Amino acid sequence: MGPPRSKKRRPTFRRLLKTSGVKLENKLKNRTLKQQNVAKKQRKEQKKLRAAVKDAAIRTPRPLETYRNRPEEEEEEEFLETLPTDMMEEDDVQQMTAMARQASFITRDLSACGPVHGGKKRSADAVRSYEKVPRKMVRTEETEVIHLLPIKDQRGVVPQSVERVIEKQPEEEEEEEEEEQAAEEPEQSENEMASLTAEQRETLRVQKINDRKLVIASLGSAVVSDPYRNIKRVKELRGMLMESDPSVAVTVRKLVMVSLMEIFKDIAPTYRIRPLTPEEKAAKVKKETQQIREFEEGLVSQYKFYLEDLEQTIKDWKQQKKKRRQAVGFDSYRGLAEVSVRCLCSLLLALPHFNFHNNIVVVLVPLMNDADKQVSQMCCDAFRNLFQQDKEGGASLAAVRVISGLVKRLNYHVRPELLRTLLSLRIKEVQMKKDMEDTAPTKKFMNNKEKRKKLSRMQRKWKKAEEKLEKELLEAEASESKEKKIKLHTETLNIVFLVYFRILKKAQKSVLLPAVLEGLANFAHLINLEFFDDLLNVLQNLIQSGDLTNRESLHCIQTVFTILSGQGDVLNIDPLNFYSQLYRMLPRLHAGAPNDDIIIVLRCLDAMLTRRRKQVTLQRAMAFVKRLSTLSLHVLPNASVGLLAASRATVHAFPRCDLLLDNEVQGSGFYLAELDEPEHCNSQNTALWELQPLQRHYHPVVRRLALHLSHGAPSEGSAALGALSRKSPAELFNAYSVRDMTFNPPVAPPGSKKKDRFGFGASLLDAELQGRVDNAMTTAAVATETQLDFNAAHLH
C-alpha cells in the first residue's frame, strides 16, 4: 500500500483551466482507479484472512484453557519479575544473556511476525498461525521473561519503564471504560450460557472483560517498556482484535484498538522506516543494528496490519449500512467503526512523518464527507488540526491532493465543511512568489580574481576561512528544507486554487460557493498574477448577478482588494465597480444583520481606502467617510467603534476630508444620501452631523471616538484618543465585542458622591401618580366618613 505516485509533472494551472474538464477528469479518474485497484487487492487478501480466522474461531470450541491459563501466566510473570536479581552471579548473567539472544532468534523464526511476508502466503496459513497463538504464548512468555530480567537490570531502566507503564495503562482503560457501556448484548447464547441467569451472565461477562483487560495491560506494558525486544507482543495484542466471544467481542476489540493506537504512538520512531535494499540485507551487521532492523521490520508490518484492520472495520460498517442487514447489531458495527475512525484520526495527527501516513489520509478523506455527522466532524477536525500543526507541508500536500480528488470525483457535491478545512492551511507564512525568490539577494562569493585584486594576503586567508564557514552555516541552517517547504506549499496552494477555480467556473450555484469565496479571500495574497484577469471577471459577474448574500459579496470584494494591494498593484486597474458595490452594501449591514460581517468590511476598507490612497479620489473617500459614520449609527457598539476608527484612518489618509466637518457648501449640488455612487453623490456638500447623536451614544467608547472625529481626529488635546489610537479598527472591533455579555469598558461607579434630589417635600415625581394618590386619599377619607362595615373581619 505504498504511495504509488507518478513522477509526471503536474500540469500548470493555466493549462488545467483551459484543458477540457472531461480530459482532466479522465486523467484523475485513471489515477485514482489505479490506486483503488492496488488497495482493493490488498483488502481482498485481508478479507480472506479474516474469513478464515472467523471460521476457525467458530469451528473450534471455545478454547477455555486460555482463560484458565492467562491469569496463571500473569502470576508467573509477576513472580518472575519480582525475583531478586542480585542473587545472580556475574557469570550467570552473561550466560543467560547469551541464551536469551539465541532464544530470541528461535522465537523470531517460529513466530509469525517475522520479516514482511507476502500477503498470499500469509493468508494461506492464516488459520494455522492463528491457532498457534495461544499455545505459543505460553512458551514465549517464559523465555521472554527470563531474558528480560537480567537485561533490564544491567541497563538500569527497569524502574523507569515499569512506572511509565503503570501510569499509562490505567488512564487508557479509563477512557475505554465508557465504551463498554455501548457494548452489545450477548445474543447468541451458547449452551453453557443458556443455563445461566441474566445476572450470572452479566457477572461472567464483567469478569471476562476484566481478564482481557489485564491481558491487554500486561502485553501493552511489556511492549512499551522495551519495544525492541517485545515487538512480537504487538502481534499478540493484534490477535486479540479477532476476539470472537460474542459477549465481549465488541468491547475487547475497542479496547485493543485504542491500546494499540497508544502503543504505536509511543514506540514509533521519529523517522520514516524504509525497506532494506537486498545489498543491505546481505551485508553483515552488528547485533544491535540487527536488533533495530528486526524491530523496524516488525513494527512496520504490525502497523500496517493494524491499519488494515481499522480500515476493514470501517468498511464493514459501511457495507452493513448499505445492506441494512442486521446480523451482529448495527450499533456495535457503528461503535467499532467510530473507534477506528478516532484511532485513525489520532494517528493522522500523531505520526505524520511515519510510514503509511498517506494511506491514513486516503482512508479518512472520504469520511470527511460521510453522511454520519459525528464521523465527518471528527475527520474534519483532525484534518484542520493536521493543517494547523503541519510545519513541513508534506502531509498537508498529500491531504490536499486527496481532498481535491475527492471533490472532483463527487462532482462538487460535498459538504462545505470539507472545503472549510482548507482555510486552516498554514501557508500565509511563506512567500511563495517565484519572482520574489529571484529578486532576493543571493549572497555572492567573490571569485579569485577579485580577491586578488582587492585584498591583501592575510585578508584573503581570512576571507577564505570565513566563506567556508558561511557556506557550512547555510547548509546547516536547513535553507534547503526551507526551499523544499516553499515548494511543497506552492504545490499545495496550486491544488487548493485549482479546486476553488473549478468550483467558481463550473459550480457557481453550489453550496460550496461561500466556502470558496472565503477561501479565496483568505489566500488572495498568494494568487498568481496571471489569474487576476479571469478571477476579477468572475468575481465581478458574481457580484453583479445579485444572488450573493452580504457576506459572500464582502468576501468577493475582500479577495479583489487583497489581490490588488499585493502584487496586483502593478496592474493599474481601477476597480470602481467594487467600490460602488461596497458602498451600496453598507446601509444593509445594520445591527439587524449578523455583526460579523462588519469585520470583513473593516478589512476591505483598510485595503480599499488606506492602502490605496494614491488611487482613490477625494470624492470617493469623503463619500465613504460619510456613509461609514451614518452606518455607525445603526450597528452594535463594537461595530460602531470599528467603523469610526476606519473613518478616522481615512480622515488621516485624506486630510482634505475635514471639509466634512464644516458646514459650508462647496461648488454646486446637494448631497444625495441615497445614491449608491460614491463619486457622484456630492459628498463634499454634507457634514458629519451624525457625530452629534453618536456623542450621546450609550457606549462610552463610541462617545469618545465620535468626539474625537468631530474635532478632526487630532493627535493631541482634549479630544485625542490616547491608547485607543494605536489599535487597528479590526482590533477595536474584537476588543469591544459583546458576544459573551462582558462589559468592556467596565460599568463606571456612581458619577458623584452626592445624592441627587428629586421632587420637593412630600410630593411625588410622577404628577399622574401624585394625582392618583390624592384621589385615593380623598376616597379613603370619604369612605371613613360614611358607614363602613368591618364585620367582614369578624366573619372572616
Add this chain to the structure above:
Amino acid sequence: MAAKQKRKLEDLSVDEFLLSGFDSAGEGDSDEEVQKQNGLQKKNKKKDLKSAKGKATEHKEQLSRLKNKDPEFYKFLQANDQTLLNFDDTDTSEDEDEKKYHRLPSALEFSCENKDLHTVVFLETIKVTDKMIEDWKAAMKKEPTPRLFREVTQAFKAAVATTKGEGGAQCRYKVADSSVFNALVLFCIRDIYVALQRMLNLKPDKDQKKLVLPSSSPKWQKNQLDVKMYLSGVVQLLSCLTESTVISAVLRHANQLAPYYLCLPKQCRHLVKQLMKQWSTGEETSRVLAFLALNKICRHKQETYLNPILKQMYISYVQNCKFTSPNVLPMINFMQRTLTEMYSLDTQATYQHAFIYIRQLAIHLRNAMTMKKKETYQSVYNWQYIHCLYLWCRVLSSLHPSDVLQPLIYPLCQVIIGTMKLVPTSRYYPLRMHCCRALTLLSSSTNTFVPVMPFLLEILQQVDFNKKPGRMSKKPINFAVILKLSKVNLMEKAYKDGLIDQLYDLILEYFHTQASSIGFPELSLPTVIQLKAFLKECKVANYCKPVRQLLEKVQENSSHITGRRQKAAFGVADATAVAAWEKQIKEEGTPLSRYYSQWKKLREKEIQLEISGKDRMEDLELPEIKRRKIQEKKVEDKKEFKDLFESDSESDSDDGELKIKGKLRLTYAHSPIEIGMPRSFTCGTVL
C-alpha cells in the same frame, strides 16, 4: 368605674405593660399567649419586681436554656421575634425609662420557665356597649386625657382580639356585638389621630419637609405604652381585613399614624410587612395608600428602612409580574411607577440596587448565550425578565439628570440589546417589540442615543408580507401581553396585520423622540431605503398604505432638518451651538412631531374605545377570569426569590376581551399613556 380604673393604673402599670409587650409581638405571638394563660395567676409582685433586676443576662440564659429544651419553639422565636432574642441591643432608640420597663415582660414571658412570675388577670371583663363608645367619643372631643386614651386602647385591643378568633380573655373589655365592633373601630380610625395629636401637644407640621415626631413631645414617655398597644392593634386589624374599602380606610389611618410608627421600630416593621402585602397584591386604592405609607416611612427614616424596603418591594414586584394579561398590566405598571418613586429617594442606594439587579440580569443573559439551550434561554425570555428590564428603564429615565445613575444606562442598554439578539426569530417578535419600547423610552428621556431602528427594520426585511396567510383568524393578536407567538399565529393574517401596526407605532414613536436631532436625516437613511424597498416589493394595499404614509412623514422631516441645518453657521464640533439649535427646532416643531401629536390623540381615542369594549366583554366572560385567579394564586404561593427567572412564564393574552367591532388597531401602549388603570381594577380580578 373611673376611680377603679385609676387605682388599677397606678397599681398595675407593670402588668399593663406586660400586656402591651405581648401584643406588640403581633400576630406571631399566639403561642406565647397560650403559654401565658396557663400560668395566669395573681401572685405577689415583689418577687416580680425583684426578678426584674435579673435583666438581660438572665433573660439570655433563659433563652439559651430554652434553646436546649425546646428547640422548635426557639426556632419559632427566631423567626418571629428577633427582638426577644437580641434582647440587649434592640430598642436602643427608646428612652431609659422604657428600657427599665421593657425588661420586665421578657422575664415574665415564659411561664414554663418562671412559674413564679405572673401577669394580672382582669377579674371582671367589661362588655363594651354603644353607650360607652358614645361617651368616649364625646370625652375625646372635649379633652383627650391619657386615661381616656388608655381605655379606648384597651377596648380597641379587645375588639381586634376577636378577629383572631380567641376571646380576649386577658383584656379588660370585651367586644361581643358586631355593631359595637363596627362603631368602635370606626370611632378609632376617625378620631384617635386628632386626639393623640392634641394629647401630646403636637402641632401639625407647618413645612412639609420636616416631620414632627411624637417622641419629641414631653408627654410621650407617659403614653408610649398605650400608643404602642394601639399601633399593634391597627396592624393586627389590617392583617385580617379583606374588603377593599375597609382596608383603604384603615390604611389611611395608618398613614396618619406614620410618625408614631416611626418612633416604635418593632411596630413599624410589622406595619411594613402588611403594607408590602397590600402594595403588591391589594386593590387599587389600598395599593396606592400602602405605597404612600411606605414612602412616608422611607422618606423620614431612610437609614433604617430604605434599603430593606426597596429590596422587598423589588422582590415582590418580580414575584407579581410573572403573568401578564390586560388586567394585570396596569398593576404592574403601577408597581413600576411607585418603585421608581421609592428609588428616587436616595440615588446612591438606588445605584447599588440597580447595579446588582442589572448585573443579575446580565448574568442570566450570559448563561443563556453561552449554553444555547432551551432551558437557559427561557430564563431570559420570560415576563419577569422583560418587566425587570422595563422597570430599570423607567427608573433610569424618570431619575434622569442624575450623575449617580448615569453610568447604569450603558449596561442596561447592552443587556436589552443582547436580549433582543439572543434568539432573533420571528416567534419572539413581540418580545423584541417590548425591548424596543423600553429602549425608546430610555433613550428619549435620558437623551442617550441607542440604535433601535435596525431591530425593527430587520422584522420588515425578514417577513414576507406578500405571502398569503395560511389561515384566516378571527381574533387580532394583542402584542402587549405576549412574548412569543405560536406557530399557528405565524400563519395568520392577524399576525401580519398586527406586525405592520406595531412597526408603524414603534417607528413613529422612535422617530418622534429623535425628530429634532440634527442627525435625523442620517438616522432615518436606512429606514427610508428599507421602506422604499418594501413598497417596491409589497403587493398588499393594506400594508402599503401605512408604510407609504410613514415614509412620507419621515422624508418630510428629514428634508426639513436638512434644510434647516444647511443654513446653520456652526461646525460639527460645536456641541453647545448644536444643542441650542436642536432646542430651537424642537420648540418650533418638526413635521413629524406635529403629525405624531395628531396621531397620538387619535390613538388615545382608539384605546379608550378599546377599553370600553373590553369592559363590555369582561362582563360576559366572568368565568374565565375566575379560573385564572385560582391558577395564579396557586403559583404565587410557591414562588421564591431564588427561582425568580427560572421557570417559564405564561402570558394570557385574553384576546377575546379585546375584540371590538370596526377597524381598530389592537395595541397596548406601554409608554407614557396609562390605559385603563382605574377601570380594570373594577373587574374584581385580584392578582
